[in-house]
Amino acid sequence: MIHPRTLRVDYDKTISVVCVVGSELNVNLNRSAPPSSRFFSVKCTPSVWCSISPQPQETSYLSPTPLNGNSVLLITMTHASEFENDSKLSVWYYGENKEVLGRAILHLTAVEISLDVDADRDGVVEKDNPNKGSWKWGPDGHGAVLLVNCDSERSFWKKPDTEQDYISKVSDLKDMSVMVLRTKGPAKLPEGYKLTMHMSQGDAESVRVFMSRSPEVVNNAQSKKLLYNYFVRGYPLVLSSEVLSQEVPYIGGVAEMKFYVEGLRFPDKDFDGLISINLSLLEPICAGIPETPIFTDKVMFRVAPWIMTPNTLKPVEVFICSTSDNYQFLKGMRNLVAKSGYKLKICHEYMNRGDRWMQDELEFGYIESPPHWFPVVLDSPRDGKLDDFPYNELLGPDFGYVTRVAERKDVSSLDSFGNLEVSPPVTVNGKNYPLGRIIIGVAFPTATKGRNMTKVVQDFLWAQKVQEPIALFSDWLLVGHVDEFMSFVPAPDRKHFRLLLASPDAGYKLFRGLQKDGHGQAKLFEGLKYEEPRTVDDILNDRHLQNENNYVQSCIDWNRDVLKRELGLDEEDIIDLPILFKLVAEEEEEGKGNEYRAVAYYPDMVNMIVLGKNLGIPKPFGPKVNGRCALEVEMCSLMEGLGLSCTFIDDFASYHKLLGEVHCGSNVRREPFDFKWWNLEM
Known part of the structure; x- marks a missing residue:
């Protein structure tokens, strides 16, 4: 790369000049000439190269050459000097009769300089x-x-x-x-x-x-x-x-x-x-x-941007909390993680202080440069009792930490990171997203009021550029998290994954089939302490519940269309899971009535943990037919066709009743993508 530089010289003076190899010194000859000058000549040592612009007719600058008003001497040095002032250049000026009027002498020192x-x-x-x-x-x-x-x-x-x-x-x-x-x-x-x-x-x-x-x-x-x-x-x-x-x-x-x-x-x-x-x-x-x-x-x-990791990447460590009432959950998770061959890290009560929602407090990702990468945890602004865990327990050598601080008045349930997911790699209308796309839940676009993920977190996610976010409508849920109605699992064909969506329609279809086959008296929640069983017939005869689920299905269908459009999905890329919901009242400010939002009617099977080909799924406690839970049978049928193994984990008392499930209570650190983010076509 040539770096031009204008140089001032004066006749009858000797000056010392430093020239950087690769740069070009430009000397306006007329500007530095004595009055009445008509000709010039140039002499220099072998390490100095020079030319005149515009090129004069004379082939040599050693003899007097006509001086034009715009004559510029171009000087470059071919290699670095061994000693200070070891190269010379002189410009001689002549009058009308070629008599010498003066000369300018340059002592040149050449250096090579490169910031690399x-x-x-x-x-x-x-x-x-x-x-x-x-x-x-x-x-x-x-x-x-x-x-x-x-x-x-x-x-x-x-x-x-x-x-x-x-x-x-x-x-x-x-x-x-x-x-x-x-x-x-x-x-x-x-x-x-x-x-x-x-x-x-x-x-x-x-x-x-x-x-x-x-x-x-x-x-x-x-x-x-x-x-x-x-x-x-x-x-x-x-x-x-x-x-x-x-x-x-x-x-x-x-x-x-x-x-x-x-x-x-x-x-x-x-x-x-x-x-x-x-x-x-x-x-x-x-x-x-x-x-x-x-x-x-x-x-x-x-x-380097912060990059999230989807369910399709290989797990490294699984994180869960131990509380006084989640023994059954811990037992199921221990067995699943051991069977899958990954590490399990338990956050004990002295650290979690009763906060069991490991997914909501943090999101794992990583940063990478050509020679080096390390995991980085993004700490949610929810700041529950698990708030100290990411900083105190995860931050360390080659394990980074980042957070975004929001005003407490701006933080809602939607700022918990069950409301932050990322898709596997996709191609949409010819545009490639090799690192997938981030998915967040927000209020409905036309809502005059509602909860949203706080702006500082959304701004951060958008600014990373490499996983362009998608906004879904999740405010219809009481908790308001996208992981309550969707998940991704690996698949051997098509796009190498499937999108799983909760579907009340699929739930009613399953229950109607059971009723038709004579199992209308089969009971949900049978054997659960403090839970009143309900028969398939009861559910199908509950008109109010049907209307509530029609509303829920409409909300999910809105998101279905967004996901199909933004992830380039076909219907064959989506699997509907039989899950019912119910609406519950959320108390508003005094005098403003109640707001009704949805929660899962029975354990929400879409809210699962994905460990390679092993799935940890909330045990739904559905109606039993021939000694087996019909919901579990359906789930196994849908997943085993993809080569996935289903393990059902009892989280009913310790998570479901508290409005969360397996995914909400766990988190997974995964290996990074093979694809290098800087190779993205932007």
Whole structure:
């Protein structure tokens, strides 16, 4: 890349000039000529290359050449100098009769300077990539990647590494992006010249830069002063929100100096994720006058987005809570996780303080750069009694933490993360979403009042860009979470997954079939303590319940159409699960009456945990036919056709009666996608 620079010269003067290899010095010959000059000639040493624009008719600049009003001398240096002022160039000016009127002499020192990053995203910092100063998405794209350093390397008094302005352990460096300053030239720069690294105030709110100490740096007198002022455990802080510009050492000969760039915050509504860092060579004018930049190199980073993981990715760990009343649930989950071959982590009562809703408190995701990735937990603003768990128990080395803080008045049940899901990869109308699409629940678009996921969380999710969110209507539910009526399971064919939807219509169809086959007296909830059994006939004769489920089916059908459109699904990609709901009154403000919203009539089988080919499903306690629960039989029939195994877990007393199910009470950390987010076509 050519960096042009206008250079002032004066006749009858000798000046020393530093030229960066790859840059071009432009000298307006007429502007610097003595009065009455009509001709000029140029002489230079072999390492200097020059030309004239516009090209004169004469083939040599060694003899007097006519001087035009717009004659510009173009000077470049082919390689770095070994010594200061080791190259020369002189411009001779002549009068009408070719008598010498004066001459300008340049003593030239050439240096190579390159600020480099991993612009081709292969894990190696290459030299002077021409695309290092910009960002482009896609497999043929360019631009370096930067991680938010949101894990914690400290064992005691831990907090995210972004909250400390020093490097506490060398292991912290792997969470940062390497930036290399490469220089080549004489042992030192001419007097007064210096290198400065700088960035804008806006970018400095999102990034910090540390410098690596090396033996070459320590032995340099200029850098000793820098290290004395900014040294912290061998990695001085160079740039931050308090220090926007900082001199960095020039090391003689052929040298490389590493810098470590640390991301401080994720993309959000007010931050597009792009960061620029600049390196300038400054030239002195005279004492008391500021230096002027004569060369600037720029690199650009994009902060890696937070990425959610869908049910189709391989599980790593399962998280559940232990409470005084959920023994049956714990027993079922232990057996399921052990059978599936994954790790189980139990949050005990001293930490959960009676809050069993592991899904609602947090969402697992990850961040990734070409050489490194680690999981990052997103902490919900619901801030229940589990609030300390993500920070105190999960944050640590290579396990990051992020949250979004909302005003308490703005937080509703829809801010719990049972209301935050993500689809498997899909293609919609030719547009590929290889990382899937985030799904959230909100109020109906035309509602004059209603609950919504808080704006700060929605803004955060939208700003990540790589999993474009879809908004569904979930406010019709009492709890209001999308996981109450939908889930995804892996499949061997079609799109490699199925969308599962709760369906009152499928429930009534099943019960009518039982009635037709003479099982109208079979009972739901049979054998459950404190629960009144109901026969199939009772349910089918309950007109009010039928009307309530017609309303629920309409709400789900609205979402069905949205999901088909936004995920590119056909009916064959959807499986309807036989689940009934009922409406219950939610007390409103005094004098405003009650609001009616839906809850599951019996354990909501769609609210399941997916562990590879093993499904942990709420035990529905449906009507028994020939000794087997008809709802379980139907569920097994639907899932086993996809090669999936159903395990039914008793969560009735400890979760269902408290308006949640298996999925609400569990969470799964999964492996990341193989697909690299920076290869997305945007």
